[in-house]
């Protein structure tokens with residue numbers, strides 16, 4: 088039966104990869120990802136359904152458009168194959184090789200596995216766009232974060248660290264603060280920071296990163312600190328409330344009680360929310376301190392969103408290890424560049440993505456190295 092499941096996961100992976108190709112091409116160009124249907128970029132003719140089968144069509148058409156014979160980039164089949172192989176690899180690592188002792192059986196933790204696959208696909212798409220255009224497609228990461236929180240709430244698997252009374256209260260309050268700030272920003276009551284604007288211009292389809300000239304990065308980063316102020320203040324208020332008001336703490340402990348029907352789902356879902364906030368805190372904190380310290384923009388807001396998605400899907404422990412592992416991989420690559428010149432530099436997002444998948448798979452091994460015995 089497992090062979091059937093693996094073939095199924097491979098096929099789903101190839102289809103998701105096919106969809107990622109659409110996302111990677113259209114999202115940064117401000118085009119809709121559902122309409123119109125796939126068409127040849129050279130002649131504009133629609134692609135027939137039987138020419139749109141992942142992996143196979145590219146091979147059968149010998150990498151050429153049926154109508155105009157224009158070459159189809161090998162990137163299409165590469166992304167499809169990579170997604171399929173990564174999905175199967177993740178399944179093998181978790182359920183065949185049992186690299187993480189607390190994974191449990193597939194029948195019990197499949198929603199968590201789906202969450203990981205969505206994160207994997209999202210990070211792959213974000214990395215591909217980041218490498219090509221040096222921008223991060225934010226909606227892809229929002230989808231990952233929502234799926235991660237939903238999967239954790241639906242399926243309280245041991246892979247997601249649960250929220251306690253204190254962390255649950257702080258997470259909800261801080262998220263409320265972020266929502267308030269986002270609303271104020273949308274209403275124009277809070278001014279955006281003028282550091283690297285990474286969102287593509289939907290109307291012109293231009294994807295150039297517009298760096299405002301003549302702005303003081305230290306002043307701009309204080310604007311971001313103001314954006315975070317409601318989240319920080321509400322988080323602190325919630326912390327003090329739970330710490331010093333026993334009735335509130337008892338009520339929360341009852342809500343999150345594992346022996347009740349709702350408790351485990353709430354503790355797991357809020358654990359995912361906590362993971363998202365911890366991911367945001369590590370990278371946005373580094374961005375703010377780095378920019379204040381060096382007077383130059385440090386880290387991008389796209390990377391903050393990548394960390395949010397990782398934390399929401401994999402929890403605060405994985406996202407924290409990812410934060411510290413990513414520079415190590417980046418450094419190894421930098422040394423490689425130093426030794427073999429000629430390759431162009433990569434943005435930071437793909438390193439976060441690579442580190443996250445590495446930590447998700449080798450979590451147990453990493454801990455046994457960090458804390459031997």
Ligand SMILES: [Zn+2]
Nearest residue numbers: 127130152155
């Ligand atoms: Zn064509």
